Amino acid sequence: MLHLPFHPWLENYQSARNQLISIFAITLSLAILSAWFAARSMVKPIQVLVEFSKKIGRGEKYIAPKMNGEFGVLSGTMTAMQANIIKREEELTYRASHDLLTGLYNRSAVERYLSECLPRITGSLILINIRHFKDINNMMGFENGDRLLQLFAQRLIDVSNPEDRLARLGGMSFLLFIRKPYQKRI
Structure with missing residues (x-):
């Protein structure tokens, strides 16, 4: 067996090795190509979502395109987050300038407004204080006192x-700023 020709076996081995290398090279090329297509199809929605999140961060209103799968869930979540942020900002802006109990403007909003529009030639400022309001709170309770303030504010709005x-x-204390001279209503 040692004296048999070695050359035909070596040729068979090299032929099998070359076929395996060719199969490996083709498989590797196909894997790289399919990974490139898969990455390309995943990067595009991610780029859209990154741009969406940047616009949310800048406070811009942006509508994300409809997406499928996990990207669609993420897009929907980010759209809901954007709506909640806008709602919260509106609420904070309202709370910064309004009294939460009565819904009227608060002191800081009036000070800003008066600093912008005063001095004026026409108009009136009326300061209204409810006398002995502390006694009403003590006798009737804070809930009834708050209700009285709400009803009083509604009456002021009505008139x-x-x-x-x-x-x-x-x-x-309430403040009424009348811009135009008072005219009787008939």
């Missing part, structure tokens, strides 16, 4: 003109 500015300055 004032839409262009007048109403504010609760705090506690039991």
Whole structure:
């Protein structure tokens, strides 16, 4: 057996090795090509979502395109997040300028407004205080006192003109800024 020719076996081995190398090279090429296509199809939605998140961060309103699968779930979540952020910002802006109990403007909003529009030639400022309001709170309770303030604010809204500015300055103090001279209503 040692004296048999070695050359035909070596040729068979090299032929099998070359076939395996060719199969491996083709398989590797196909794997790289399919990975490139898969990555390309995944990168595009990710880039859209990254741009969407950047616009949310800048405070811009942006509508994300419809997507399928996990990217669609992420896009829907980000759209809901954007709506919640806008709602929260509106609420914070409202709370910064309005009294939460009565819904009227608060002291800081009135101070900003008056600094912009004063001095004026026409108009009036009326400061209204509810006398002995502390006694009402002590006798009837804070809930009834709050209800009284709400009803009083509603009465002020009912008797004032839409262009007048109403504010609760705090506690039991209200301010009515009448822009135009008062005219009797018939």
